[in-house]
Every structure is written in structure tokens, then in C-alpha cells.
Amino acid sequence: MPSIYLSPSVQEFNPYITGGNEEYYMNLVADAMIPYLRASGISVTRNNPGDSLAQVINQSNAGNYDLHLALHSNSSPENLAGQLMGPDVYYYTYSSEGKRLAEIIANNLKVIYPNPNLVTTLPTTTLAELRRTKAPSALVEIAYHDNYSDANWITNNIPQIGYNLALSVTEFLGVPFVEP
DSSP states (O other), X not given: OOEEEEEEOOOTTSBOTTSSBHHHHHHHHHHHHHHHHHHTTOEEEEOOTTSOHHHHHHHHHHSOOSEEEEXXXXXXXXXXXXXXXXXXEEEETTOHHHHHHHHHHHHHHHHHSSOGGGOEEEEEXXXXXXXXXXXXXXXXXXXXTTSHHHHHHHHHOXXXXXXXXXXXXXXXXXXXXXXX
């Protein structure tokens, strides 16, 4: 049975411009994904919102997961606060499978995000959750929580985002997508 370590943000200190915070909404996205993943025959392990990033990475590495997926929302640098938009899908620069996962996710997000041209796939060597996990991984910054339009898009489309990300996971793992 294929398996995933699902890691919604543990950053409750990142407020949404529309109310709520990153940890809250990313856990709702994870909640929306899980029924589709399980119906598709994928074993799901999920982080605990109270865990530190180091604990999340250690838990992921303690298992034999087929992928590690981190769910986040983004914020702009202070000088661009509220101005940036769109999903960014990160992968570890030296991971061909991580890149493949990120590209699948980005291509599927282009179908549901209002401006598909703003969906990007980005290599990185700095994000610990990609650099230090042993399973192929991606970190999805679903959209910008400091941008009013993006924050509203996230909060009003949790079921569609969860469905879309679960579809991406099944595509990456090569298993049929099954509705619960």
C-alpha cells in the first residue's frame, strides 16, 4: 500500500488577512485530502499541529513513506505586503522525484487557481522540510495569506484544493483516484 506523510503547517503565528491563521487553514486542507487518499488505497500519516518542524521531519524519516507533502500558505516580504499572489510549489533541487511531484501538483493547481500563469514550481536547497526528509517531497505554498484575493480563494475553496492535491498525490504514486 502506498503511503504519504502529510504535513500541514504548524505555524499558527501566521495570520490570514481575512482572519484565522496558516496552521488552521492548512489543517482544513489536509482534512479535505484524507478521505480521497484513503479511498484511493493510500496510507496516511499526519503531523501533530503541536509538533516542532524538527519533530515533523524526524517522524517522517522514521517511516518508510513514498512521499512527504508539506502544506503551507505564503506571505510576502514586508516591502511587498499584500501584493504577491499565486501558488508556489517547492522541491529539493537535487531530487528528481521531488521535482516530478512538484510539477504534477503545479500543473493540477493551474486548473483550479484563478490565474494559472501565477502557479510556479521552484527548486530550493534552503527549506529543511525538503532538504532533510528522506522521502520525495514537495512543499506547497497554496497562495498568499497576506493578499486579500488569495486568502479568500484559499478559505472559500478548501474542498476543491484538498481534492486537487489528493488527485496530484495519486497521479504521482501511479494509483487510481477513487472518490470516497
